[in-house]
Amino acid sequence: xxxxxxxxxxxxxxxxxxxxxxxxxxxxxxxxxxxxxxxxxxxxxxxxxxxxxxxxxxxxxxxxxxxxxxxxxxxxxxxxxxxxxxxxxxxxxxxxxxxxxxxxxxxxxxxxxxxxxxxxxxxxxxxxxxxxxxxxxxxxxxxxxxxxxxxxxxxxxxxxxxxxxxxxxxxxxxxxxxxxxxxxxxxxxxxxxxxxxxxxxxxxxxxxxxxxxxxxxxxxxxxxxxxxxxxxxxxxxxxxxxxxxxxxxxxxxxxxxxxxxxxxxxxxxxxxxxxxxxxxxxxxxxxxxxxxxxxxxxxxxxxxxxxxxxxxxxxxxxxxxxxxxxxxxxxxxxxxxxxxxxxxxxxxxxxxxxxxxxxxxxxxxxxxxxxxxxxxxxxxxxxxxxxxxxxxxxxxxxxxxxxxxxxxx
Numbered sequence: 085x086x087x088x089x090x091x092x093x094x095x096x097x098x099x100x101x102x103x104x105x106x107x108x109x110x111x112x113x114x115x116x117x118x119x120x121x122x123x124x125x126x127x128x129x130x131x132x133x134x135x136x137x138x139x140x141x142x143x144x145x146x147x148x149x150x151x152x153x154x155x156x157x158x159x160x161x162x163x164x165x166x167x168x169x170x171x172x173x174x175x176x177x178x179x180x181x182x183x184x185x186x187x188x189x190x191x192x193x194x195x196x197x198x199x200x201x202x203x204x205x206x207x208x209x210x211x212x213x214x215x216x217x218x219x220x221x222x223x224x225x226x227x228x229x230x231x232x233x234x235x236x237x238x239x240x241x242x243x244x245x246x247x248x249x250x251x252x253x254x255x256x257x258x259x260x261x262x263x264x265x266x267x268x269x270x271x272x273x274x275x276x277x278x279x280x281x282x283x284x285x286x287x288x289x290x291x292x293x294x295x296x297x298x299x300x301x302x303x304x305x306x307x308x309x310x311x312x313x314x315x316x317x318x319x320x321x322x323x324x325x326x327x328x329x330x331x332x333x334x335x336x337x338x339x340x341x342x343x344x345x346x347x348x349x350x351x352x353x354x355x356x357x358x359x360x361x362x363x364x365x366x367x368x369x370x371x372x373x374x375x376x377x378x379x380x381x382x383x384x385x386x387x388x389x390x391x392x393x394x395x396x397x398x399x400x401x402x403x404x405x406x407x408x409x410x411x412x413x414x415x416x417x418x419x420x421x422x423x424x425x426x427x428x429x430x431x432x433x434x435x436x437x438x439x440x441x442x443x444x445x446x447x448x449x450x451x452x453x454x455x456x457x458x459x460x461x462x463x464x465x466x467x468x469x470x471x472x473x474x475x476x477x478x479x480x481x482x483x484x485x486x487x488x489x490x491x492x493x
Contacts, residue, residue: 101256107149152464211282230287337370
């Protein structure tokens with residue numbers, strides 16, 4: 085889709101996904117690292133728990149499909165090389181603190197002098213301007229300041245963080261979209277532009293779920309996790325242990341909820357695990373707004389015991405055959421073995437000669453009838469493409485070796 089275009093990727097964890105998306109759209113994304121490697125190579129988990137720079141699975145995941153070079157932008161020779169690279173590029177992606185690109189001598193105006201239609205995409209915690217622009221942040225603080233943590237945990241305890249960092253993922257995806265829009269504008273007008281992505285903004289965008297939680301069902305106090313909480317403090321389980329993991333089941337009343345409730349009890353009765361109370365309970369009368377903890381526990385106890393005798397596969401089969409609103413919570417092994425993903429060739433075996441093995445990668449984030457979009461190569465090793473990229477700039481092997489010894493690349 086974007087074959088023939090080039091991006092220079094100067095990002096850290098805040099922006100890795102942006103470059104990965106562009107790479108899988110066909111852009112030649114060159115990941116620029118400091119000599120010695122990017123600090124993110126120390127982020128785990130690691131292949132066989134071997135904590136080495138070229139064995140970070142985190143690095144593998146978010147830098148696949150890119151080429152990799154090393155370059156010290158603090159040196160004059162490094163700056164000269166970067167200017168030459170910018171002349172060959174269409175995008176520059178960075179996630180430095182606001183003002184750092186200017187300090188290095190590569191602010192947007194200077195980049196435009198080098199390449200007049202360049203697109204500079206900047207990803208920062210709080211944006212290039214505003215009262216928070218110079219603040220540092222972690223995923224935890226960003227999710228808190230975006231409002232997401234208001235929705236997590238139990239009502240009688242402090243909020244809990246989402247285990248896998250999310251703000252950088254949403255910001256990276258938004259940055260890729262912004263870069264694409266700027267590219268479309270460039271094709272229409274010949275003009276480049278700067279894209280300013282704030283991670284706080286991106287994290288706040290996916291709070292659309294908050295509105296229906298409050299407007300449609302005014303029972304939730306704002307935090308939804310393993311348990312759901314009513315306005316009277318009643319707790320209701322949503323995530324239930326089963327024989328080989330966890331499943332999701334949510335008790336609701338009314339016509340829709342009653343249908344699922346009756347079907348579940350019917351299934352339990354077939355297996356001899358529905359007590360007399362459940363067999364006679366009128367699900368259409370269940371109302372979380374007025375339900376007591378005693379009632380919820382009385383309903384939940386036999387259901388919990390029943391789910392412990394079922395596997396995730398049995399829960400999924402029952403959901404389809406018996407029309408019950410339950411679903412398995414899939415772990416990594418489940419995804420690797422999932423028949424639907426296999427049928428759609430979702431996993432792509434990627435050779436890692438340095439590890440003497442093959443690792444399955446998600447093949448593509450979208451499919452197009454016109455263009456191929458998929459993970460094209462494993463993540464680069466430190467300086468793997470130095471000779472290839474710098475050679476195209478006219479540097480000889482001896483010159484490249486001299487720059488390496490001098491610590492420039």
